[in-house]
Amino acid sequence: MTPSTTFQRPSHIARLGTVFVDIIVRPSGAIGLTLVIAHLVLALIAPFVVPYDFTEMNATLVMAPPSSLHWLGTDHLGRDTLTRTLMGGREAILVTGIATPLAVMWGGLVGIFFGLAGGKLDEVLMRIVDAFLSLPWILKMLVLIVTFGTGIEVLIPTLAFFYGIPVIRIARAATHDVVARDFVQAARARGHSKMTIIRQELLPNVRDALLVEGAMRWSWMLLAFSSLSFLGFGVSPPTPDWGLMIADARGFMSFSPLGVLAPMVGLSSLIIGINLTADALAKALGIDRAQKAPV
Amino acid sequence: MLAMLFRRLGLGAITVWLVSVIIFLGVEMLPGDACTAFLEREAKGKLLENCREDLGLNRPALMRYTEWAKGAVQGDLGVSAKGQKPISELVGYRLRNTLLLASGAILAGIPLALFLGVVSALWRDRPVDIVVSTLAIFAMTIPEFVSATLLILVFSVWLGWVPGIVLTPANAPLVEFFPEVLLPITVLTLVMTAHILRTVRSSVIEALASDYAQMARLKGVPYWQMVFRHVLPNALLPAINVIALTIAWLLGGVVVIETVFNYPGLGRMMIDSISDRDLPVTQAIALIIATVYVGVNLAADILTLLANPRLRTMHIRKG
Numbered sequence: 001m002t003p004s005t006t007f008q009r010p011s012h013i014a015r016l017g018t019v020f021v022d023i024i025v026r027p028s029g030a031i032g033l034t035l036v037i038a039h040l041v042l043a044l045i046a047p048f049v050v051p052y053d054f055t056e057m058n059a060t061l062v063m064a065p066p067s068s069l070h071w072l073g074t075d076h077l078g079r080d081t082l083t084r085t086l087m088g089g090r091e092a093i094l095v096t097g098i099a100t101p102l103a104v105m106w107g108g109l110v111g112i113f114f115g116l117a118g119g120k121l122d123e124v125l126m127r128i129v130d131a132f133l134s135l136p137w138i139l140k141m142l143v144l145i146v147t148f149g150t151g152i153e154v155l156i157p158t159l160a161f162f163y164g165i166p167v168i169r170i171a172r173a174a175t176h177d178v179v180a181r182d183f184v185q186a187a188r189a190r191g192h193s194k195m196t197i198i199r200q201e202l203l204p205n206v207r208d209a210l211l212v213e214g215a216m217r218w219s220w221m222l223l224a225f226s227s228l229s230f231l232g233f234g235v236s237p238p239t240p241d242w243g244l245m246i247a248d249a250r251g252f253m254s255f256s257p258l259g260v261l262a263p264m265v266g267l268s269s270l271i272i273g274i275n276l277t278a279d280a281l282a283k284a285l286g287i288d289r290a291q292k293a294p295v
Numbered sequence: 296m297l298a299m300l301f302r303r304l305g306l307g308a309i310t311v312w313l314v315s316v317i318i319f320l321g322v323e324m325l326p327g328d329a330c331t332a333f334l335e336r337e338a339k340g341k342l343l344e345n346c347r348e349d350l351g352l353n354r355p356a357l358m359r360y361t362e363w364a365k366g367a368v369q370g371d372l373g374v375s376a377k378g379q380k381p382i383s384e385l386v387g388y389r390l391r392n393t394l395l396l397a398s399g400a401i402l403a404g405i406p407l408a409l410f411l412g413v414v415s416a417l418w419r420d421r422p423v424d425i426v427v428s429t430l431a432i433f434a435m436t437i438p439e440f441v442s443a444t445l446l447i448l449v450f451s452v453w454l455g456w457v458p459g460i461v462l463t464p465a466n467a468p469l470v471e472f473f474p475e476v477l478l479p480i481t482v483l484t485l486v487m488t489a490h491i492l493r494t495v496r497s498s499v500i501e502a503l504a505s506d507y508a509q510m511a512r513l514k515g516v517p518y519w520q521m522v523f524r525h526v527l528p529n530a531l532l533p534a535i536n537v538i539a540l541t542i543a544w545l546l547g548g549v550v551v552i553e554t555v556f557n558y559p560g561l562g563r564m565m566i567d568s569i570s571d572r573d574l575p576v577t578q579a580i581a582l583i584i585a586t587v588y589v590g591v592n593l594a595a596d597i598l599t600l601l602a603n604p605r606l607r608t609m610h611i612r613k614g
Contacts, residue, residue, distance in 0.1 A: 127306070131313035134588040138550045139581050142569045143321045223438045227551050230440045231566065243440070250444055254452045260444055268437045275436045 022284035023277065029284070032276025039270045042086060043093045052080040054087050054240045063256045073258050075249055084240040085262040089270060091235050092242065095152055096221040099159035103221075104214040107164030111171025112202050116179060116194060126172070132165050137224060138231075145233050155234070159224065163217050167210070174209040175202055208285040215278035219271050226267055242267040300597060307593040314585040315367070319360050322574050363578070372579035382579045386561065388466045390583065393553070393560035395469060395476060397545055400483035405538060408488040409531070412495025416530075417522065419500060427492070434489035439548065443482045443555040450478060465559035479556045483549065487541050494537040495530070502530035532603055539595030544588075 023029035058078035066073045072081040114122040132140070140162050148154040178184060178201070187197050228234035229243030237244060242263040249259030330346040347353045366373060372382040411431075415424040434442070451459030461475040502508060503526055511521045550562030557563070561580055568576035 127309055127313055130310045131317055131585075134310060134314055134585045134592075135317070135581060136548065136550060136565075136584055139565060139569075139577075139584070140321075142566070143324070143577075146569055146572075147324055219436060223436075227438055227440055230438075231551065231554060243438075246440065246444055253444070253448050257448055257452070260448065264441050264445060268433075268441060271436045271438070272433065275432055279432075 019281070019284050023280045026280045026283065028276040029280025032273045032278075032280060035269050035273025036277055039089055039093065039273065043090045046086045046090060050080075050083040050086050052083045054079065054083050055238050056080070063252055063259070065256065066258065072262050073256050075245070075256070075259050076252050081259055081262050084245055085242070085266050087240040088242040088245055088263055088266055091152075091239055092222055092225050092229075092267075093270075095155050096159065096218055096225055099156045099163065100214055100218040100221055102156070102160035103162075103164035103217055104167055104210055105164075106160070107167025108171040108206070108210045110164075111168040112175045112198055112206055113194075114168075115172040115175025116198060116202060122172075125168075129165055129168055132162075133169075137162065138227070141224065141228060142233060145228070150233060150236060155225070155228075159221050163221055163224075167213055167217065170209060170213045171206055174206045178202055178205045209287055212278060212282045212285060212287050215274060215281055219274040219278065222267075222271055222274070299600065303593060303596050303600075307589050310589050311586055314589070315364055315582060316360075318578050318581045318585070319356075319363065322578050323356060367579075367582060372582075373575040375573055375576050382576055385576065386564070386579060386583065389559060389561045389564045391469070392465060392472070392558065393549055393562060395472060396479055396483060396549060396553070396558065396560060397542070399476065399480035400487055400545065401542060403480065404484040404487040405491065407484070408491035409495055409534070411488070412492035412534075413499055413527065415492070416496045416499035416503065424496075428496070431489040431492055434485040435493070439482055439486060439551045440555050442485060443478070443552055446478055446482060447555075459556070461556050461558045463559070475556075476558070479552050479558050482552050483545060486548070487545055490541045491534065491538055495534050498533050499526060499530040502526045505529070532599060535599050535602070536592075536595050539591045542591050 024033060056079060058074060060078070061070065061074050062078045063076055064070060064074045064078075070080050070082065072085065075081055075084070110125075114125050141158055144158045144161075145154060148158075184197060184201050187201050192200075225234060226241070226243035229241045230247045232247065234243060235241045237248075245263040246260050246267075249256070249263070253260045330343055330352060344353075352359070363373060370383060372386065374380065375382050375385055411427050415427040418424050447459035450456050457477050458475045459478060461472070461479070463471050463475060505526075507529075508521060508526050511525045512518070516525070549560060550565060552558070553560045553562040554566055561583065565577065565580045565584075567573075568580065
């Protein structure tokens with residue numbers, strides 16, 4: 001051992017590369033990432049590759065079984081199930097894909113700030129966070145959605161707001177772990193402002209935890225989004241959406257089980273893909289997620 | 296010790312109070328009120344004014360909040376806007392039905408989760424662990440309405456073993472809910488088991504790698520004795536909190552499951568009340584669910600405190 005060597009910090013890109021390799025060498029990470037990427041690509045190209053228009057109805061072919069024309073059969077209005085399944089994730093991915101980074105950003109910043117500031121204000125904030133978390137998610141979402149309507153412009157801020165609240169907790173806990181360490185004390189002793197400490201000392205150390213949290217939040221948001229669609233509070237017909245499709249086809253599943261099975265496979269594979277990736281990411285970054293609560 | 300207990304109780308009470316404020320404000324935000332919902336299209340002019348006068352809706356919000364909160368503490372949750380019935384009456388059976396669902400899932404899920412969690416930790420990375428952990432990820436991440444619909448398709452449409460839809464009225468005796476309640480319980484159990492078993496697994500693995508477990512092995516304690524005497528008591532303590540969180544989450548998360556199965560519980564009542572704009576009912580149900588959540592978490596905190604000798608003496612060591 002040569003004690004005099006200085007530790008060379010790897011560049012961000014090199015580190016990203018290592019993390020990426022670390023994810024794909026794990027079987028769960030490889031499968032998960034493949035699923036996620038496949039879904040993202042599909043969401044982009046779906047409108048150009050689907051065989052039919054998703055609103056096109058065929059009154060002579062209602063709840064038809066699979067055929068060479070309609071590989072997965074048709075739904076109760078004679079619309080092509082394959083087309084609608086392939087298109088069914090676009091709205092969900094768009095909404096949650098915008099809402100997740102927003103949630104992580106606002107929740108993360110608030111959590112870091114109060115984790116650093118501490119004191120009475122922090123105590124009060126945590127009580128409010130606890131109060132919010134003790135309400136079932138669906139109630140909170142529904143109140144806002146019933147108030148403001150069900151469009152994307154309502155769903156994105158609503159999801160971002162409510163799913164940022166648990167992030168506050170995670171960011172605050174991660175900040176507490178860091179704040180007590182020497183380099184933060186040193187920065188304080190140097191007289192740096194709170195903002196500088198947050199930017200230079202806390203963010204780089206809390207970023208990993210937030211990244212993993214963001215990945216998990218994404219899957220929970222998708223779950224919430226599709227549950228809302230299923231319950232009739234999400235996207236409105238005739239937009240193809242997995243949750244909505246399952247709700248529609250449920251009444252007819254004894255005649256055409258593919259009508260529910262196809263969107264199920266679509267939705268489940270995306271959510272499982274995200275979770276596997278998040279798990280692999282957590283392991284690659286050395287963050288233990290297992291103790292996290294299901295809220 | 297006692298001081299710590301009181302502190303927790305106090306925090307719990309503050310949380311419930313905050314929740315009641317949030318609920319009240321949230322419902323205030325909703326467009327329309329109990330009167331516009333009740334009168335529907337005739338909600339204008341004199342009729343609307345009279346109705347608001349009758350229900351006291353024209354008084355300031357703070358006054359209405361105080362009155363509502365005072366009533367809620369005494370078990371009077373107000374009057375439903377639709378049926379003009381006391382809410383405690385409406386909620387009673389629904390709460391009972393949801394508790395039936397939840398207790399079924401708890402009774403089946405917790406032992407199953409503890410067993411599978413310990414087994415998959417002890418045989419970590421072996422086939423049994425891989426199978427259990429993979430299934431857990433599936434059960435945990437797939438939305439409840441998907442697994443519920445899938446179970447209905449397989450067990451009631453294809454196999455015809457159990458009914459897929461609950462048709463029993465809300466106020467029927469509990470016995471009549473069998474066998475209809477079995478599928479909803481199964482869905483709940485699946486999700487709950489997955490969450491708990493993952494925590495149990497990781498905390499057992501952590502305990503197995505700890506110094507005291509190593510020490511026990513090194514001084515010659517047989518493997519199984521080490522597992523049962525040294526590892527499990529330490530590892531299962533943190534599980535109490537996760538079990539509590541899961542149970543608490545379960546009471547809110549049943550909403551979707553109850554809707555899928557048409558189960559007459561609190562969750563479906565909540566959805567209905569929101570769609571119907573029956574605000575007093577929404578407020579009441581939200582308050583009940585939140586109180587249960589806080590209560591269960593509090594119970595877990597206290598239980599952990601009582602069961603863990605290290606936490607019990609913490610204040611002494613802290614000086």
